[in-house]
Amino acid sequence: MRGRLTAGTMLVALLTNLALAGCGAELPAAVDGELTDDWAKVAQVKGYEPVVGACYGATPKDTGGRADSVVDCKPTHYAETVHVGRFTFDHKPGPKERAAAFRDCDKQANAYIGRPWGDGKFFLTLTVPTDPAWDGGARWYRCDVTESTTVFGESRWTTRIGTLKDGISADALLRCGKAVQKSGRIQDILNVPCTMAHNTEYVGTFRAGDLVAYPKSERQWDVLHRECRKLVGTYLGSQSAAGRFGLISSPNGLRSWSEGDRSVRCLIWFGGKTTKKSAKGSKGRGLPGY
Template identity: 30%
Template sequence: MSPVPHHLRTLAALLAVATLCLAGCGDQSAPAADEKAPELGACRVLTPEDVAKPSNDTDSVACSEDHTAETYAVGDLPADLHDADYDSAELGSWAYETCSERFMDFLGADDSLVMRTVLSWAWFRPSEAAWDDGARWYRCDVVGGGEQSKDYVQLPTTAKGLLLGLPKDRWMVCAEGATVSGSVKVPCTETHDWRAVTTISLDSLGKDYPGDRLVEVKTRDFCSSSVGAWLNYPVDYDYGYTWFRQAEWEAGNRRSVCWAKTPK
């Protein structure tokens, strides 16, 4: 896990496919491909490189085939955002809140569990060209990995309800490396050194960002005790934690993650 939440981390959009009209053509040209709202439930093969870009025009595939992404929410942006700048913080905050809530509902998970899954989400807008032409839809995709994933894992035919009950280790996030910070995040079925085991909500610190130092201290103190409890209070144990800074706080993230060192 990185200082950017797995699921936030992705302000992506669909690429316009412009249709040019030569001299002598009719008055009307075909609409850009992403001026139409995307399809709910569509599956795609996305990579970390795809979701890191501001736009994407990857074709959908049958959900019975191999895929790494599934669209779980689509719709029109609210009217009060129609005049927002394409990359405005206001638009990003709205997308974070909307996609996060629907991500939890779709997977059947609470705030804590979604911070400890290898799955994340990405949100998509029309391309800048389509935006300039008036397109105002959004799309939220569940993807099989986070920002520090080298590759995305394959998803089942549908990810709906995937985290209900006791999730399988293949959907939970672990880390491979000497420390949690900056380590490669992998499914817990793969070789790993750390497991994300608990989280702490920092809502009690107030609406305004309280500063890096206070967030880190609160996280560290909680993780020290909660990881010890999770390990059944051994005499000796190692723990780590990841916490998020002001930009993510202002976008709506208020949780830090506690990691337990796992035996080889």
Template identity: 30%
Template sequence: MRRAVVLVVAAVTLLGGCARPPAPAATDGDLVNGWPMLPAATLIEPVAPACYPLPGGTASADVTSWPAPVACTAPHEVELISVGRFTGADAERATPPSAGGPAMRGAYTRCADDAKTLLGADWRSGRISLSVDVPSPLLWDAGARWFRCDLQALQDIDRFSIASRTTSLRGALSPDGGELRIGCVKVTTKPGGAANAIDRIFPAPCTQPHEGEFAGIYEPPAGEYIADGDARSSANLAGCRPVVAGFVAVPDDANFRSRTGLVTMPYDKMAWELGNRGVRCFVWPPKPVHASLRGAGTKGLPITIA
């Protein structure tokens, strides 16, 4: 029986910066040549919305090396959609919040909600990457307490290649035709590999022959990340079965495995600890189809395996 493919994506980027150096020793605050000290450095907080062109499409860990923001009608790779602030005990920490803590989980929830509002649907249902970017320890020590919600469009589903755009991502996942929504897909297996060893998953028109279709997202219950790969794969498959069955409108019963296979695409441990436990679920019928399987019922997925 067909099994699952596991793909990973990291969700957190730390941004760097600079801080004001101390005055030279044995001076009264003036430079040694008698000139007055330069004004104290001012922390510049990010302002949303803004778009950023990034050479190579990859965000540097040092925010000071980023180019200046541009209009979202100019070529860019990152869209900053909102900025939040850590407050209370979270802001009094000596170092930035860690990915597994409640402060970062709260920041992720805020960013995911803001992304859904902008995109028109859960960001995980499209060719989109969401990152929660926080100040570097140096900037944090200087007083920065912001976090950024950044989006990037992807060229594909499985390799996470960043796409350059000349428009905002607003509405990119809207149900009435968002261009980055994941729908029907071509599924290829590795040459010479096992029958269930998936190699690539490509977007494909539903009107042309294709091997699979995005059915929805399974959200596992909160808890510890399952360290054992086989146990994690089994849990994801079990969780995606009712998602796929509901999408196609077939019974989730003993005959389900005789109708179709599944592809599961979870995020990684870092994403889990950040609060993104989602698993993307794909229906994978035994032979290519020529139309969407949404609501197709038992006629769309008949029992084909004894």
């Protein structure tokens, strides 16, 4: 804003001098009469550009950048930028463009962390320029990862320490859990050590295709269950054993799905029975219901 005011004041001053000069004699030969050709070029004001690896003291939201609270990653922080991409068009991104950007975020976040971000209690957020920033020429998008108290129930953002480049801390990884049920429905899954009694275990995450509908009917849920069943088999080390157990398919919700987050977390589920060991590589032997 100050730059525009300064330029405006300069222009008024020059026009005043021109009016005064017009009242005098002809211009000297050394004066060409062109006012602007000798002006120094004014440097273009550089807008905010996000940086990969930056951490923030607040949760992600669409931004112009100036008010973002960038902090050191070593102390506590809420979010970390794992990738920065660019839109290649001038119209503001709609649902399809945002979904495509999220797909890029998904891939790049996994590469940045060194494993699927869904393996932890994390959410991936697409952060884009605010309307004023977009109108000012900003075309970047940010991919931010935040940690939460849970990814299966009512979650709350939580601070973390250190960069995700160093890996996911053990307490943030999804492993074994206790399913909390109410009226026959799973409300949440509490992380517990695998040596404690548990009735679920996280086996992996997959990304559903862009044309896959958010599950509302049994048939639509079956599309996700089939993919989760494959991950259960891989985790057990036996695809044939996978069919002996229940499973949980957990997308991040309708709103996240519509914005391009097609991640689905998969868990093996023992129903009302529990075990005190990990199912990984067991081929199902020794597990409840085998």
